[in-house]
Amino acid sequence: MSQYKINKLSEVAFPSVLFATSVGYLIYSLQLGAPISEGLPSPLFFPTVLGAVALLLSITLLYRTIRSFDTSTRKTEDKKRATTARPAFVVIATIAYIAMFSYAGYFISSLIYLFFIISIFSSLKKPLITAIGSIIITTMGLVVFEYIFRIRLPGILG
DSSP states (O other): OOOOHHHHHHHHHHHHHHHHHHHHHHHHHTTTOSSEEETOTTTTTHHHHHHHHHHHHHHHHHHHHHHHHOSSSSOOOHHHHHHHHHHHHHHHHHHHHHHHHHHHHHHHHHHHHHHHHHHHHHHOOOOOHHHHHHHHHHEEEEEEEIISSOOOOOOOOO
């Protein structure tokens, strides 16, 4: 196998695994029961929606990866280095989020985590826009869990 084919195979491997995992998760969540019962969301509603969203996002990622084969003939070394460092940053941010969650609570820890994740993956150079996006997403998560699902999320110091 040529070096070109090996590089392309390694680029499509993660999106393919993500796609297969998303399909398996969605199938498993649908086998557990109906996501809506008596016209109201059941406890299985959120896992089913999460599985569907994960499947759609993995399909998008796989499509974009395959499509980038045509346009990615000229990559600079700096861009490659930045791309390969992203997973490490995500792992570090996730570990920090988990460690911080029980002390800082949902809102503060999620706000900081989302700020860093958006900064890692976006090309936005304006931290104010990233902060506003983090606040909106964190608030939406709080509203969904606290007011729609009636699940109490931890506050500061538990």
